[in-house]
Amino acid sequence: MSKLFRAVIMGPPGSGKGTISERIAHSFGLKHLSSGDFVRENIAAKTEAGVLAKTYIKKGLLVPDHVMTRLLLPRLEEMTKCSWLLDGFPRTLAQAEALNSACDLDVAINLNIPLETLKERLQHRWMHPPSGRVYNMYFNPPRVQGKDDITGEPLIQQEDDRPEALVARLRHYKDVAKPVIDFYKAKSILYTFSDTETDRIWPNISTLLSTKIPTIQSDARCASTH
Numbered sequence: 001m002s003k004l005f006r007a008v009i010m011g012p013p014g015s016g017k018g019t020i021s022e023r024i025a026h027s028f029g030l031k032h033l034s035s036g037d038f039v040r041e042n043i044a045a046k047t048e049a050g051v052l053a054k055t056y057i058k059k060g061l062l063v064p065d066h067v068m069t070r071l072l073l074p075r076l077e078e079m080t081k082c083s084w085l086l087d088g089f090p091r092t093l094a095q096a097e098a099l100n101s102a103c104d105l106d107v108a109i110n111l112n113i114p115l116e117t118l119k120e121r122l123q124h125r126w127m128h129p130p131s132g133r134v135y136n137m138y139f140n141p142p143r144v145q146g147k148d149d150i151t152g153e154p155l156i157q158q159e160d161d162r163p164e165a166l167v168a169r170l171r172h173y174k175d176v177a178k179p180v181i182d183f184y185k186a187k188s189i190l191y192t193f194s195d196t197e198t199d200r201i202w203p204n205i206s207t208l209l210s211t212k213i214p215t216i217q218s219d220a221r222c223a224s225t226h
């Protein structure tokens with residue numbers, strides 16, 4: 001049987017996790033699993049974890065670790081035949097430890113993007129909340145201004161993407177992400193990419209993954225996203 005490949009992608013809000021994950025999923029046939037999408041699906045389906053998660057998100061808080069792991073780990077356990085890339089999880093050391101007990105990771109991608117770049121990007125990020133699809137008015141604008149490409153539904157700007165909220169959000173990210181980064185560094189699977197442009201980072205990530213995933217055979221390719 002072919003070897004399965006498991007990776008996580010980390011980075012502050014606006015660092016390009018979603019954008020780069022889509023490119024990886026498309027180029028390497030990994031399944032893109034987004035924790036934000038899982039949360040939104042559970043909220044829409046009114047599952048027990050979804051109802052609980054909603055109360056935190058409404059207050060602009062992270063969902064507690066035990067709720068996130070309860071939501072995510074069973075989904076990962078179902079995917080024994082897929083190579084996957086996990087985006088948005090783990091965000092805390094407790095989540096990284098829980099994931100470590102459930103499976104072995106091959107690579108942890110860490111995006112290191114300057115603060116000014118993050119501010120600029122998030123100021124222009126528009127989102128389609130039901131699907132989690134994101135746009136940028138310059139980098140990847142929607143076909144019709146203010147409308148989602150697939151459904152035609154309106155796009156919104158998230159409150160916490162506004163510059164005033166961002167600095168506190170980034171400080172919080174740094175505090176909780178540092179132990180996770182150290183955890184993966186100690187396991188020698190951490191790969192950090194620093195630049196202001198996704199298009200300059202992407203060739204380096206692509207080269208890394210080409211060496212790490214020489215032959216994902218067809219039975220381990222799970223091309224669709226989430």
Ligand SMILES: Nc1ncnc2c1ncn2[C@@H]1O[C@H](COP(=O)(O)OP(=O)(O)OP(=O)(O)O)[C@@H](O)[C@H]1O
Nearest residue numbers: 012013014035036039057061062063068088089091
């Ligand atoms: N690993 C996680 N731990 C705790 N809460 C999470 C996690 N993943 C998602 N969430 C919750 O779901 C919400 C939506 O997640 P999502 O990743 O789509 O957006 P986000 O926080 O705006 O991140 P980013 O801007 O980095 O894309 C988060 O704001 C958070 O409340």
Ligand SMILES: Nc1nc2c(ncn2[C@@H]2O[C@H](COP(=O)(O)OP(=O)(O)O)[C@@H](O)[C@H]2O)c(=O)[nH]1
Nearest residue numbers: 014015016017018019121125135136139197198
């Ligand atoms: N200008 C610019 N915008 C980008 C670049 N890469 C991603 N974006 C946009 O920046 C925003 C944040 O990217 P996203 O993938 O959502 O980041 P995430 O929060 O880490 O998942 C989105 O609106 C993207 O379309 C880039 O290289 N340049």
